[in-house]
Amino acid sequence: DLFAGPFDSGAGPLYVQLHRRIAQAIASGALRPGDGLPPERDIAARTGLSRVTVRKSVGALVAEGALIQRRGSGTFIAPPVERLEQALSLLTSFTEDMARRGRHSDSRWLARGLHAPSPAEVMALGLGAGDQVARLDRVRGSDGVPLAIERAALPAQLLPDPQAVGDSLYALLQARDLRPVRAVQRISAASLGAEDAALLGVPVGAVSLRIERRSYLPGGRIVEYTRSLYRGDAYDFAVELTLAP
Ligand code: 16G
Numbered sequence: 001d002l003f004a005g006p007f008d009s010g011a012g013p014l015y016v017q018l019h020r021r022i023a024q025a026i027a028s029g030a031l032r033p034g035d036g037l038p039p040e041r042d043i044a045a046r047t048g049l050s051r052v053t054v055r056k057s058v059g060a061l062v063a064e065g066a067l068i069q070r071r072g073s074g075t076f077i078a079p080p081v082e083r084l085e086q087a088l089s090l091l092t093s094f095t096e097d098m099a100r101r102g103r104h105s106d107s108r109w110l111a112r113g114l115h116a117p118s119p120a121e122v123m124a125l126g127l128g129a130g131d132q133v134a135r136l137d138r139v140r141g142s143d144g145v146p147l148a149i150e151r152a153a154l155p156a157q158l159l160p161d162p163q164a165v166g167d168s169l170y171a172l173l174q175a176r177d178l179r180p181v182r183a184v185q186r187i188s189a190a191s192l193g194a195e196d197a198a199l200l201g202v203p204v205g206a207v208s209l210r211i212e213r214r215s216y217l218p219g220g221r222i223v224e225y226t227r228s229l230y231r232g233d234a235y236d237f238a239v240e241l242t243l244a245p
Contacts, residue, residue, distance in 0.1 A: 022037075035077045086235055094140050095168040106140075107141070111137035113134070131155065131157070136162060137149075180217060185214075187209055211228045
């Protein structure tokens with residue numbers, strides 16, 4: 001029994017121990033998507049933990065998206081997110097990708113302004129002394145489900161007014177004749193730290209795909225250096241291969 005057995009007061013906070021047990025039961029399949037979680041008072045009785053402790057564990061799992069609460073009917077194991085296939089060979093924007101799927105995209109701004117560049121941004125964008133960057137950090141999602149964190153940096157010379165970016169960066173660049181026509185992308189695996197995991201509504205340590213995109217104008221000038229974290233449980237990246245010459 002998931003809820004029986006001793007909780008050890010020497011093994012860290014009790015709510016963390018209960019949280020871990022429930023998360024492991026979901027990961028192992030002992031609890032399945034759609035299953036109901038017993039009522040708080042039952043879990044408290046079976047575990048011997050206080051209802052406050054149980055509520056804290058359940059609340060954390062709800063915040064991570066592992067459990068969902070339905071008013072009046074209880075708490076359930078959340079269904080997995082619907083996986084999205086993303087073509088790797090097309091230079092499209094998040095908004096366009098979602099529109100192509102018949103979906104709405106939604107974004108939450110984390111940062112949108114002019115800043116002094118980091119050393120990595122100076123290198124990637126080939127900035128000179130005193131140059132600034134327009135930084136655009138967003139949580140991108142669809143239908144209320146967060147899917148990716150994108151942190152974009154553009155030379156302030158090309159985007160002196162980052163506040164002008166509305167729903168779509170590429171739409172604004174296009175309107176200004178600054179739409180990139182070529183990009184280079186690197187993808188690597190990354191497990192999510194506490195802050196990024198919370199932004200994406202997944203457990204700490206969940207896997208993500210880290211994508212680094214450098215996009216260029218027709219003349220070869222770099223317009224965008226974007227670092228993104230895409231949820232590993234939500235994305236399949238697909239590319240067509242041809243025979244090497
Ligand atoms: C894509 C790009 C990102 C770009 C954004 C613009 C990746 C993997 N993808 O998500 O570089 O900044 O589209 O989207 O980095 P928007 O036009 O909807 O703002």
